[in-house]
Amino acid sequence: MSRLRIAVIGTGTMGSQALWQLSQQDCDVVGYELYQPGHARGAAAGENRVFNFIELEDLRVLPMTDRADQLYRRLEEDSGVELRDLQGVLAIGEESAEPTQIALETARKYPDRFQVLSNAETRAKYPKFNIHDNEIAIFDKEGGIIFPDRTIQAASALAVENGAILHTEARVASIEQRDGKVYVTNTDQEVETFDRVVVAAGAWTGQLLPSMDKYFAMRRLISTWFRPKFRETMEGLPAYVRTEPNYSYGLPSPDGTALKVGLGFKNHLAIASPDSSEYTLSDADLLPLRNLVRDLFPSLGDYPSRFTVCHESYTKSRIEWVQPHPEMSNVLVMAGFSGKGFKNSPALGEIGARWALGLPTEPHAEFLFELDHLPFEETEAVAQG
Ligand SMILES: Cc1cc2nc3c(=O)[nH]c(=O)nc-3n(C[C@H](O)[C@H](O)[C@H](O)COP(=O)(O)OP(=O)(O)OC[C@H]3O[C@@H](n4cnc5c(N)ncnc54)[C@H](O)[C@@H]3O)c2cc1C
DSSP states (O other): OOOOEEEEEOOSHHHHHHHHHHHTSSSEEEEEOSSOTTOSSSSSOSSOEEEOSOOSSOGGGHHHHHHHHHHHHHHHHHHOOOOEEOSOEEEEEETTSHHHHHHHHHHHHSGGGEEEEOHHHHHHHOTTSOOOTTEEEEEETTOEEEOHHHHHHHHHHHHHHTTOEEEOSOOEEEEEEETTEEEEEETTOOEEEESEEEEOOGGGHHHHSGGGGGGOEEEEEEEEEEOBOTTOOSTTOOEEEEOSSSOEEEEEOTTSSOEEEEEOGGGSEEOSOGGGOOOOOOHHHHHHHHHHHHHHOTTBOSSOSEEEEEEEEEOSSSSOEEEEOSSOTTEEEEEOBTTOOSTTHHHHHHHHHHHHHTOOOOGGGHHHHHOOOOOOOHHHHHOOO
């Protein structure tokens, strides 16, 4: 039997991991990337990402995070690049709320990994957070920060070192399956033929695969960096995720001079595609972030010292789409990572690679293939707030 020919379309967060995994196997693998690995227009822009073991939504994800942790270590070893800085992450939430209850269940399962703090303990230990009366916190001792652009660059470069072909600044225009083969056409009308294709096109997925657009809501996300006020410092401000009253997260910048802050789905602008997204931000765009900082971080100045935008795809359930294309059985679509896909991306890339090679689905990935994803109502996909 001839070697499998596999394409990975989009080598951002997920695609670069799938490419790296496939490059280690006995197959011919070709990647297509609209820009360059680690570029600023996709879902991975903005300096850093939270890596946390604490789960706030779905306990089925826990084994995937363990696998991702192993693969980050392997990628670090193979590339010699530092990809994470694991100094802990604080999860803050209202004690009675569902995400906090899920987080507490995670903490009960792995007591050594977490420190559960009462309202009074959180206030005493983290005085720089204006913790509300009904909030508690869980410190995730083994969590921390991921450097996303380095991660994508390392996975892509290792894949090429291992023999993968990577076409950069190359846009795939269409994908078509006929008689068991998949035809990938670029914008110069050049066609390549593959046995299997993994599409990991992020917020461009609906544009590349129009019949799947209804399953994804594309959003523009804003990241903002806030610096300490005069005579204040960043000490006592670890990375955090807070689920109520309004989802937010923050990460100290690698140079230790500012806290990067972002909000959740309700605050993101609906877009058709990153190609037509607005990169300029108005003061009105920044206001929800400034209001959060005024309330939660009295020691930080309340106008950002810098900001950036990036783009993400969401599913209705907020659980990622990792399943074959409904009409093209040889095409796996990986999209809709709904604002939380980076930490698990090495494990997700491995899941995509195993599918492409025809290997059995591992138990930790089965639920992804069994989900019955619902389309968004047209009004929901474009609704604001
Ligand atoms: C602001 C922000 C903060 C986040 N914070 C966290 C966090 O703290 N922790 C966490 O775990 N997750 C976080 N996430 C989520 C995580 O970053 C995303 O879920 C993840 O990056 C999605 O990866 P992706 O591969 O789907 O998209 P991308 O990384 O955008 O990759 C898609 C790639 O496809 C390429 N492409 C698109 N169309 C084509 C085409 N036609 N031809 C060729 N190439 C194409 C694009 O150029 C791009 O490189 C955050 C997301 C955002 C936006």
